[in-house]
Amino acid sequence: MRISTNWLQEWIAVEDDAQTLGDRLTMAGLEVDALEPAAPEFSGVVVAEITACERHPEADRLQLCTVNAGEETFQIVCGAPNARQGLKAPLATVGGVLPGGMKIKRAKLRGVESFGMLCSARELGLSEDAAGLMELPADAPVGQDLREYLALDDMVIEVDLTPNRSDCLGVAGVAREVSALTGKPVQAPSFSAPAPQHQDEIAIQLDAPEACPRYVGQIVRGVNPQAPTPLWMQERLRRAGVRSLGPIVDVTNYVMLELGQPMHAFDLAKIDGGIRVRMATAGEKLELLNGDTVELDNETLVIADHSRAHALAGVMGGECGSVGDATRDILLESAFFSPLAIAGRARRYGLHTDSSHRFERGVDPALQRQAIDRAAQLIVEIAGGAPGPVCEAASDAHLPKPLVVRLRRQRIGHLLGMEIPDERVEAILSALGLTVTAVEEGWDVTVPAFRFDIALEVDLIEELARVWGYDRIPVRRTATPLAIAPQPEGKVALSRLRDTLITRGYQEAITYSFVEPALQAQLDPEQEPLPLANPLSADLAVMRTSLWPGLAKALLYNQNRQHERVRLFETGLRFRGRLDGLAQERLLAGIVAGNQLPEQWAGEVRPVDFFDVKGDLEALFAASGEPESYRFEPETHPALHPGQSARIYRGEQPVGWLGAIHPEVQRELDLAGRSFVFELDLEALTRARVPQFSPLSKFPSIRRDLAVLVDEDVSAAAIEGCVRRAGGELLKDVVLFDVYRGKGVPQGQKSLAMGLILQESSRTLTDQDVDGLIQQVVSRLSLDLGAVLRE
Missing domain, CATH: 3.30.930.10 (Bira Bifunctional Protein; Domain 2)
Known part of the structure; x- marks a missing residue:
C-alpha cells in the first residue's frame, strides 16, 4: 500500500515528518518498507503558456514557440507534436536542473536560439509518457513553480500490510491508525452525493447471497469518457502506483485507494436486463479486460446479466461490458463479497488485482453506499452525466454482524505486566473505530465488521499494546517457575x-x-x-x-x-x-x-x-x-x-x-x-540411561588392536560384549574395523579385528597395565566363545 503524506494530510493533521510517521507506524505493526519522494529532484521549472507557434525555417519537425513564463516571455524551439498555441506546459528555464543532473542552457537549434526547454512528463520523472509535452490544466497559474503547483515536495510511504489488516488498504484506514497513534481526530473530506436527475433503476438479483450479501448499483447517464482526468487526481494515482486510464476508471481506482472499497463500472448499453450475482456454469467462458479468455468452473462467482457473465466478481471485469470511448451511460457497481468466496479465485485464473487483494482479505460491509456516492460525485464533476437513484440488494442474514467482546481491566495488567489508564484504553479503542461501553470489570467492546482480525479479548489487548507502544512495556525478569521437562531423564522423547x-x-x-x-x-x-x-x-x-x-x-x-x-x-x-x-x-x-x-x-x-x-x-x-x-x-x-x-x-x-x-x-x-x-x-x-557426570581424564588414552579367529556363527556383537565385560572400567571403547575370510583363515571361521581404547582417569597406564588387560580379554574370549588370537 503506497500512500502520499499530502493525501493523508487531507484526512488528518499530521505534525510528524515522513520518517517519524513511518517509524511510528512500523512500531504499531504497520511495517513501512520504504519512504521515497513523490518526484525526483529538479529545479527552475515553471508553469508556462505557449502564446504563439510557427514552423521552424530549417526543420519540418520543429516549431518556434513564444512562451509566457509569467514575468518574461521566451523563444523556445520545440519538437513535441502537441505543442500549440494556448497550451500550458512545464518550462525548464535557463539555469534550471532536470532529473539526472541535466542543466538547462541557452542553445541554438538549426540556427535558431532557444531559451529553455518545454518538458514532457517523462523528462520530469513524473511518467513514462514521452509522446509529447506534459499538458497542464487551463487554469494553471502561469509563472508558478511546478513543484509548488503540483505539490511535488511530498513523500510516499510504502506500507507492507499483513493479510489481517485489510482495513488499512485505503487512506481512510491509515488515517484511523494515525489518529489512534497521535490522538489527532480524523477529518474526512466532505462531499455530498449528487441528487438523482432521473428515476432509472437497475434490477439486482442475488442468486448467491452467501457469497455476495450486498450489491449496490447506480446508473449515470450522459457521461463523457474522453474528458481529461484532473491533474491532481492523476498525481495521486501515480504516487499510489496506479496508472491513469481515463476518467471513469480513474475515479473507481481513486475511491478504492481512498476508502478501501473496490469498484467497477459497466457500459449500461451492454447490460441485458438487470444484474444477476451468481455462480458460474462449469465450462462458461469470459474474456477479461486484460485480453485473456478464461474457462470458469461452478465455484466461481460472477457478475452477469440475463444473457451472460460480465465480470469475475471481486477480481476483474469482462471485455463484453467494458467502458469505451463510445460509452454514454454507465452502471456503477459497489459490492461486498465474502472473503471465502473470493480467496484463491484470482490465483486459480493466474490473476492478482487490487480488487482481489482487498476482497479476499475483507472489506468493510457497510462501506458500499458511501463509496458509490463518492464515485458518482467525482464522475459528475469530471466527466459530467446525470445520476439516477442508488439501487441496493442485500441479504442481512449473510452480512457480518458486529461482535461484542468483554475486555477485563485485570486481564490487561496480567498479559502486559503494566496498567494502562482507563481513559487511554477508551481513547485508543475509540480512535480505532471500536465502540466502548464501560462495565464493572472493564469494558464491553463492539468490534466493527471491518476489523476481521479482532475476535477475542487478547486481540483487543494486542491493539492496546501496539498503539500504547511496545517500547513502553516494562522489561521484567520472569517470575514464573521453570517448566517441567516434557520427558523424564530416563525416557527418550x-x-x-x-x-x-x-x-x-x-x-x-x-x-x-x-x-x-x-x-x-x-x-x-x-x-x-x-x-x-x-x-x-x-x-x-x-x-x-x-x-x-x-x-x-x-x-x-x-x-x-x-x-x-x-x-x-x-x-x-x-x-x-x-x-x-x-x-x-x-x-x-x-x-x-x-x-x-x-x-x-x-x-x-x-x-x-x-x-x-x-x-x-x-x-x-x-x-x-x-x-x-x-x-x-x-x-x-x-x-x-x-x-x-x-x-x-x-x-x-x-x-x-x-x-x-x-x-x-x-x-x-x-x-x-x-x-x-x-x-x-x-x-x-524409549527407556534411556540417566546421564551421569564424569570428568574428562587428563591422562592419555592407549589403543591396542586385536585380531581373533572365531566360528562363523559367532556374532560381532557377542565378541564386543565379551571384550567389554573383560575390559572393565579401563576399557573406554571397542571399534570393529575389519572382518576377513580367506587365505590363512580355516574354513568355517572368520577373523575379526578390533581396536581397544584404554584409559585411566587418575594416572597414565603402563605397558604392564595394558598387557595384563589384553591377556585378560584374550582369555575371556577363548573361554566364552572359543576365540583364538590370530598371529
Whole structure:
C-alpha cells in the first residue's frame, strides 16, 4: 500500500515528518518498507503558456514557440507534436536542473536560439509518457513553480500490510491508525452525493447471497469518457502506483485507494436486463479486460446479466461490458463479497488485482453506499452525466454482524505486566473505530465488521499494546517457575526418535489400524487376528497385530506411482488378544526399498541392503545412551528372508525384528525389488540411561588392536560384549574395523579385528597395565566363545 503524506494530510493533521510517521507506524505493526519522494529532484521549472507557434525555417519537425513564463516571455524551439498555441506546459528555464543532473542552457537549434526547454512528463520523472509535452490544466497559474503547483515536495510511504489488516488498504484506514497513534481526530473530506436527475433503476438479483450479501448499483447517464482526468487526481494515482486510464476508471481506482472499497463500472448499453450475482456454469467462458479468455468452473462467482457473465466478481471485469470511448451511460457497481468466496479465485485464473487483494482479505460491509456516492460525485464533476437513484440488494442474514467482546481491566495488567489508564484504553479503542461501553470489570467492546482480525479479548489487548507502544512495556525478569521437562531423564522423547529417522531419509506414514485378513496372514501368520464385528469393508476386517501390513500397502502404492526409493516409518498400536482382554502395544516400524542413496553425480548408487537398515536402527539405539545394550541375533520369522533376518534384544529382552521380506511374500504382494522391514517395541526403545557426570581424564588414552579367529556363527556383537565385560572400567571403547575370510583363515571361521581404547582417569597406564588387560580379554574370549588370537 503506497500512500502520499499530502493525501493523508487531507484526512488528518499530521505534525510528524515522513520518517517519524513511518517509524511510528512500523512500531504499531504497520511495517513501512520504504519512504521515497513523490518526484525526483529538479529545479527552475515553471508553469508556462505557449502564446504563439510557427514552423521552424530549417526543420519540418520543429516549431518556434513564444512562451509566457509569467514575468518574461521566451523563444523556445520545440519538437513535441502537441505543442500549440494556448497550451500550458512545464518550462525548464535557463539555469534550471532536470532529473539526472541535466542543466538547462541557452542553445541554438538549426540556427535558431532557444531559451529553455518545454518538458514532457517523462523528462520530469513524473511518467513514462514521452509522446509529447506534459499538458497542464487551463487554469494553471502561469509563472508558478511546478513543484509548488503540483505539490511535488511530498513523500510516499510504502506500507507492507499483513493479510489481517485489510482495513488499512485505503487512506481512510491509515488515517484511523494515525489518529489512534497521535490522538489527532480524523477529518474526512466532505462531499455530498449528487441528487438523482432521473428515476432509472437497475434490477439486482442475488442468486448467491452467501457469497455476495450486498450489491449496490447506480446508473449515470450522459457521461463523457474522453474528458481529461484532473491533474491532481492523476498525481495521486501515480504516487499510489496506479496508472491513469481515463476518467471513469480513474475515479473507481481513486475511491478504492481512498476508502478501501473496490469498484467497477459497466457500459449500461451492454447490460441485458438487470444484474444477476451468481455462480458460474462449469465450462462458461469470459474474456477479461486484460485480453485473456478464461474457462470458469461452478465455484466461481460472477457478475452477469440475463444473457451472460460480465465480470469475475471481486477480481476483474469482462471485455463484453467494458467502458469505451463510445460509452454514454454507465452502471456503477459497489459490492461486498465474502472473503471465502473470493480467496484463491484470482490465483486459480493466474490473476492478482487490487480488487482481489482487498476482497479476499475483507472489506468493510457497510462501506458500499458511501463509496458509490463518492464515485458518482467525482464522475459528475469530471466527466459530467446525470445520476439516477442508488439501487441496493442485500441479504442481512449473510452480512457480518458486529461482535461484542468483554475486555477485563485485570486481564490487561496480567498479559502486559503494566496498567494502562482507563481513559487511554477508551481513547485508543475509540480512535480505532471500536465502540466502548464501560462495565464493572472493564469494558464491553463492539468490534466493527471491518476489523476481521479482532475476535477475542487478547486481540483487543494486542491493539492496546501496539498503539500504547511496545517500547513502553516494562522489561521484567520472569517470575514464573521453570517448566517441567516434557520427558523424564530416563525416557527418550518420541519426537527425538522421529527426527533421527527423518534425518536419515525416512518419511512418516499413518496407516489404518484395520487391515486385510489375507495380508495380515502373510506378514504375521503366527498371531491370531482380531476380527471386527462390523467391518467397514472386506479389506479392513481385522485389527492389525503388526504395523507391517499397512506399511507394505503404502510401499506398493508408492511403487505403482514410479517412486523407486521409498523409506517409510510409522508409530502406532498393534492389537493382540489375551485371556483377560485386549493387549495394545506401541510399536515403531519401518519399510525400506530402492537405492541406499538418491541418484547423484558423485558415485554409483546401489540398492539398500540389510546392513544399511541395521545402521539406521543403531542410530535409534544411540538415543538411549546405551547402544551397547542392544544386539542382533540371527533368528527366523515366517515373513522374513531366512538368511537375512534378526531378532533384536535389549539385554535379555526381545524388543523387535529386522530383515528382508521373504521372497515368496514379496512376489505375492507384487513388490518391486528387495524390501526390508523392522519393528521395535516403543516401550523398550524409549527407556534411556540417566546421564551421569564424569570428568574428562587428563591422562592419555592407549589403543591396542586385536585380531581373533572365531566360528562363523559367532556374532560381532557377542565378541564386543565379551571384550567389554573383560575390559572393565579401563576399557573406554571397542571399534570393529575389519572382518576377513580367506587365505590363512580355516574354513568355517572368520577373523575379526578390533581396536581397544584404554584409559585411566587418575594416572597414565603402563605397558604392564595394558598387557595384563589384553591377556585378560584374550582369555575371556577363548573361554566364552572359543576365540583364538590370530598371529
